Amino acid sequence: MNIVEVHNLEKAYGTNQVLRGINFQAQAGEIIGVIGKNGAGKSTFLEILMTIQKYDAGHVVLFQKDIQKTKLDQIRKQISVVLQPTQFYKTLKVEELLKLFKSYYQSNVNIHQIISDFQLEPHRKKYFEKLSGGWKQIVSLAIAFLSEPKLLILDEPTTGLDPHMRNMLWSYITAYNTRTGGTVILTTHNMEEIEMYCDKVMLLNNGKTEVFDTTAGILASGFVSVHEFYLQKVTI
Amino acid sequence: MLLTQLKYDLLMFSRELFYLVFTILVPPVTYLFMGQLFGDQTYSGNLNYAETYTPSFILVITFTVVFFAFGFDQVMQRTTGVEKRISISPVSKNMLLLSSIIRAIIMTSFGFILISIIGFLMYDLEIRFWSILLSYGFFIILNAVMLILASAIYSFFQRMNSALVFSIVIFQVIIFTGGLAMPIKVMPNFIQVIAKFNPLYHMNNLFIAVWNGHFTMDSQTVFSVGYLAVLVLVAFICIRIQHKRKIG
Secondary structure: EEEEEEEEEEEEEEEEEEEEEEEEEEEEEOEEEEEEOOOHHHHHHHHHHHOOOOEEEEEEEOOOOOOOOOOHHHHHHHHHEOOOOOOOOOEEHHHHHHHHHHHHOOOOHHHHHHHHOOOOHHOOOOHHHOOOOOHHHHHHHHHHHOOOEEEEEEOOOOOOHHHHHHHHHHHHHHHOOOHOOOOEEEEEEHHHHHHHHHOOEEEOOOEEEEEEEEHHHHHOOOOOHHHHHHHHHOOO | HHHHHHHHHHHHHHOOHHHHHHHHHHHHHHHHHHHHHHHEEEEEOOEEHHHHHHHHHHHHHHHHHHHHHHHHHHHHHHHOEEEEHHHOOOOOOOHHHHHHHHHHHHHHOOOOOOHHHHHHHOOOOOOOOHHHHHHHHHHHHHHHHHHHHHHHHHHHOOHHHHEEEEEEEHHHHHHHHHOOOOOOOOOOHHHHHHHHHHHHHHHHHHHHHHOOOOOOHHHHHHHHHHHHHHHHHHHHHHHHHHHHHHHO
């Protein structure tokens, strides 16, 4: 089943045409990496999927519903996100944030279970802004999982994290994907992560979809790694 | 969900030292301090210090709560990305706004009670049930006016630093040209002219009149009410325009 369908998506900021006719599909259970150089339109594309950015032309269908013809709250219940950087109320503690977002999502998830699953016990009484970058991303992911989303959108989730925190974050993402069959769409500049964890890759270049293929397909076409594929396809 | 949001909104307010100092601490201390200096004087309308400055300092608290903890807070949430993250959650914007408004009214009502008690204990303020009830009703209307003006003004800010500088500057201007700390009549002419454009000056005059049972529909009152009504209308238009720029 298609969770996301995008047809001929266009978006401009004033005279700057950022997206020039993107086509994209994501099916249930897929992990898809969106790559491209800075300014390629990755974040704009994700923000449109998050339903927080207007677009100029094209169609965006999430969970079989056109987002311009559906109440967004209905769609947002099924989406969770981790932004870069994710910010929450700075004067709330981790446990309080979890409780607040639990009420937003009207979730039945047990807060203590989430705290335990994400190893947040030592941090639950800390203010969000006092956490390190890595733990902020872990808390963001824990909050994202409160809703048990069908679609998880991650904008550069591992940027600035040390290898241990990166591994930890990915272990949660892949576990979620395996356990729930949820779809994950993310942007990253780390091609190793794309190769290790993503089923498909979409390369954006100058606002267009230059390549949209499986990771295995890209490697089978003669590239020794996704990193090399990126370097050959994208020029500075 | 509203009660949960309100609980955390109040908790966040209580943890923000900047808000606490400017709302709960500075105005009551200034009210006490000014009372010690000028408590024996008689003011416009043959009113004493408590009759003139109790409603004024209630307005000061209302202004600081609404402009700092409501208006500036909105800019802070917007510029730090909190608003963006919340906007992706399935939570009604109206519910969040309602919680902010209730929080502001709770805090300003606390200010109303606090200043009234200080006035009663320190400056022989007379508290009559119906008069205080009428004043509180009018105070809620002034709350609504300030909330609308603050929403409109702060909707234009995209940077926290500029909003902070604006807030601090406007605080000084509003206090001095609003007749909230000193009578406008003793100020230089140009301040008296500026005061006419200050909505707090008009609110203050109206509130003092209502507080002391002197409210009459004379030309000055009609001008003040009309001026505030025009500002509210303009603010509504601004809010509407800004709202259309946002999605969902």
